[in-house]
Amino acid sequence: xxxxxxxxxxxxxxxxxxxxxxxxxxxxxxxxxxxxxxxxxxxxxxxxxxxxxxxxxxxxxxxxxxxxxxxxxxxxxxxxxxxxxxxxxxxxxxxxxxxxxxxxxxxxxxxxxxxxxxxxxxxxxxxxxxxxxxxxxxxxxxxxxxxxxxxxxxxxxxxxxxxxxxxxxxxxxxxxxxxxxxxxxxxxxxxxxxxxxxxxxxxxxxxxxxxxxxxxxxxxxxxxxxxxxxxxxxxxxxxxxxxxxxxxxxxxxxxxxxxxxxxxxxxxxxxxxxxxxxxxxxxxxxxxxxxxxxxxxxxxxxxxxx
Numbered sequence: 215x216x217x218x219x220x221x222x223x224x225x226x227x228x229x230x231x232x233x234x235x236x237x238x239x240x241x242x243x244x245x246x247x248x249x250x251x252x253x254x255x256x257x258x259x260x261x262x263x264x265x266x267x268x269x270x271x272x273x274x275x276x277x278x279x280x281x282x283x284x285x286x287x288x289x290x291x292x293x294x295x296x297x298x299x300x301x302x303x304x305x306x307x308x309x310x311x312x313x314x315x316x317x318x319x320x321x322x323x324x325x326x327x328x329x330x331x332x333x334x335x336x337x338x339x340x341x342x343x344x345x346x347x348x349x350x351x352x353x354x355x356x357x358x359x360x361x362x363x364x365x366x367x368x369x370x371x372x373x374x375x376x377x378x379x380x381x382x383x384x385x386x387x388x389x390x391x392x393x394x395x396x397x398x399x400x401x402x403x404x405x406x407x408x409x410x411x412x413x414x415x416x417x418x419x420x421x422x423x424x425x426x427x428x429x430x431x432x433x434x435x436x437x438x439x440x441x442x443x444x445x446x447x448x449x450x451x452x453x454x455x456x457x458x459x460x461x462x463x464x465x466x467x468x469x470x471x472x473x474x475x476x477x478x479x480x481x482x483x484x485x486x487x488x489x490x491x492x493x494x495x496x497x498x499x500x501x502x503x504x505x506x507x508x509x510x511x512x513x514x515x516x517x518x519x520x
Contacts, residue, residue: 230266237262264299272307277343279305289343308343317361319369328374331412336361336392342400350399357396364391381408
């Protein structure tokens with residue numbers, strides 16, 4: 215979950231190893247040729263170790279924190295640099311790239327006392343290496359815990375509906391809170407994202423039923439509004455047909471035609487409509503015309519069969 219100390223990655227570097235091997239080989243060769251005595255040979259080995267330990271390397275994205283006799287004297291890197299053996303030491307290598315830390319708040323109560331599990335992620339980086347090294351111990355772990363604590367506080371200040379509907383705003387507020395806490399450490403939190411909000415299954419089912427009921431209510435309201443508008447249109451149309459029986463009869467003929475043009479259709483017309491618009495005679499004529507058309511089709515089919 216947390217970054218390991220990077221000092222172990224830089225304890226031995228290829229340049230130091232090469233220097234030690236070359237000096238050791240020279241020392242052994244001089245000892246073999248009886249140029250060095252045993253004492254000088256041992257001193258040569260010690261010098262080779264000291265010179266090799268003086269050479270350090272920091273990667274392009276790192277800064278090395280140098281302590282001299284326990285006091286901070288500066289930063290080194292990136293690249294190769296030298297220190298004074300025994301007196302100086304590299305306390306740590308600080309990574310200045312953007313880092314990603316996952317954190318979560320489990321079983322945290324919202325403002326309306328609903329337990330939720332929230333998973334989030336924060337993108338952060340070290341902008342002041344000296345502060346990150348001197349102001350806080352294990353800054354990676356500190357960022358994780360301050361992010362988790364701030365997330366729990368934020369959840370407790372919002373209702374569940376607010377958490378679900380305003381993720382982006384809550385993430386922005388959380389990012390500002392984290393930045394205020396981490397800036398004194400030389401660390402800036404650039405972005406916070408809420409990955410997932412998990413609520414109890416029973417509550418999720420209840421919310422689903424509530425949403426379904428709300429959609430049904432809206433559908434019924436829309437249907438009632440449509441019925442009202444249709445009735446208003448019919449009332450206005452009746453005013454136009456009231457003093458114009460010819461137009462009313464033409465409308466009745468059109469309606470009857472639309473119903474009879476579909477094959478096998480059955481049209482039920484009220485008796486009052488038959489009397490007022492003379493639809494009985496019109497319907498009989500239409501049925502007769504349809505029957506004659508069917509007889510003609512049958513005769514054509516018989517003639518083709520012969």
